[in-house]
Amino acid sequence: MHPVEQRDEVEMLSLMLLIRRFEERASQQYQAQKIGGFCHLYIGQEAVVTGAVAAVRDDDYIITAYRDHAHALARGTSPDACMAELFGKETGCSRGLGGSMHFFDKQNHMYGGHAIVAAHIPLAVGLAFAIKYRGEDRVTLCFFGDGAINQGAFHEALNLAALYRLPIVFICENNLFAMGTSVQRSTSLRQIVDRAEGYDIPGEIVDGMNFREVRDKVAEMVDSIRKEPHPAFLEVRTYRYRGHSMSDPASYRTKQELEKYRLDDPITRLRAQLTREGKLTNEQFDLLDKRAKETVLAAVKFAEKSPQPPLDTLYDYTYANGAMEPGHHRPEEPAQKRREGAPSPNTD
Numbered sequence: 001m002h003p004v005e006q007r008d009e010v011e012m013l014s015l016m017l018l019i020r021r022f023e024e025r026a027s028q029q030y031q032a033q034k035i036g037g038f039c040h041l042y043i044g045q046e047a048v049v050t051g052a053v054a055a056v057r058d059d060d061y062i063i064t065a066y067r068d069h070a071h072a073l074a075r076g077t078s079p080d081a082c083m084a085e086l087f088g089k090e091t092g093c094s095r096g097l098g099g100s101m102h103f104f105d106k107q108n109h110m111y112g113g114h115a116i117v118a119a120h121i122p123l124a125v126g127l128a129f130a131i132k133y134r135g136e137d138r139v140t141l142c143f144f145g146d147g148a149i150n151q152g153a154f155h156e157a158l159n160l161a162a163l164y165r166l167p168i169v170f171i172c173e174n175n176l177f178a179m180g181t182s183v184q185r186s187t188s189l190r191q192i193v194d195r196a197e198g199y200d201i202p203g204e205i206v207d208g209m210n211f212r213e214v215r216d217k218v219a220e221m222v223d224s225i226r227k228e229p230h231p232a233f234l235e236v237r238t239y240r241y242r243g244h245s246m247s248d249p250a251s252y253r254t255k256q257e258l259e260k261y262r263l264d265d266p267i268t269r270l271r272a273q274l275t276r277e278g279k280l281t282n283e284q285f286d287l288l289d290k291r292a293k294e295t296v297l298a299a300v301k302f303a304e305k306s307p308q309p310p311l312d313t314l315y316d317y318t319y320a321n322g323a324m325e326p327g328h329h330r331p332e333e334p335a336q337k338r339r340e341g342a343p344s345p346n347t348d
């Protein structure tokens with residue numbers, strides 16, 4: 001069966017609601033200081049990942065930057081494991097060691113959650129290379145922001161993907177800003193999609209506030225890639241309602257601009273489409289929303305009662321102790337000494 005027909009639209013609306021309610025609750029818990037570190041919310045962009053995921057199979061690969069909560073939820077990572085990760089708890093999807101920017105779920109083929117802008121794009125190309133090398137018909141979806149397209153890693157990755165004709169869709173979530181910098185001030189092109197042309201990669205633009213448009217375009221690209229591997233590029237025009245991260249009041253844009261996009265809300269839009277077509281009643285919508293809120297509240301409770309990771313696992317899965325495997329920290333080396341040699345923290 002065609003993957004687009006496999007995913008029920010009401011189910012996908014329900015997923016968008018889950019993502020929205022999860023992010024709202026995460027924001028509240030962050031303000032209550034239950035969540036530490038950085039936290040970048042996806043509110044407003046829900047139709048992008050939901051539409052894309054609706055167009056692929058469960059065994060296809062997904063990888064993204066640090067605005068990653070929705071990508072994990074869309075891939076099927078449990079809201080409990082996602083919330084627990086935000087709380088830094090052992091039951092989190094990255095065992096509480098990654099936090100907001102480093103969600104990871106190998107079982108569901110969600111390969112992160114990466115904090116360094118554009119650094120995951122070459123990794124995505126590696127995933128696509130592995131698919132082709134093994135002769136599989138999977139596809140990699142690589143999500144990134146408009147801020148990534150002027151990084152060297154982006155260009156190197158696109159060149160290799162084109163040269164080796166790798167099965168990958170580069171999905172640029174163009175929400176118009178990289179932190180507080182508007183895309184018009186950072187990028188020489190009028191259309192981001194034109195970046196792909198420089199590498200002979202076919203590209204398209206879609207309306208990221210419209211679930212159906214995103215899903216159908218990704219499905220078309222993925223179908224073509226499965227027939228014969230090649231890269232494709234999708235510029236998705238979207239908008240984030242909140243600031244770049246929890247600490248950003250977003251004073252670089254006007255209230256009118258935000259309101260304009262909120263009127264075009266992706267959830268409201270799919271709801272209206274389904275209602276018009278007689279596929280959804282107001283009562284059904286309210287029930288979906290109620291369920292989403294309950295699921296997220298239960299996730300908060302789960303995260304609250306979950307244990308912290310043991311302190312001696314702090315350096316597990318890092319390069320700092322010379323190993324990526326658990327239990328490979330050097331007990332003979334005092335923690336203080338290890339900290340001295342560790343790189344200074346990211347200041348974003």
Ligand SMILES: Cc1ncc(C[n+]2csc(CCOP(=O)(O)OP(=O)(O)O)c2C)c(N)n1
Nearest residue numbers: 067115116117145146147148177178179348
């Ligand atoms: C290589 C690098 N430079 C700078 C930063 C600091 N930084 C964090 S997020 C960000 C903006 C990225 O914006 P974009 O790629 O458009 O993604 P969005 O936040 O819009 O999802 C920057 C510059 C970083 N994390 N990595």
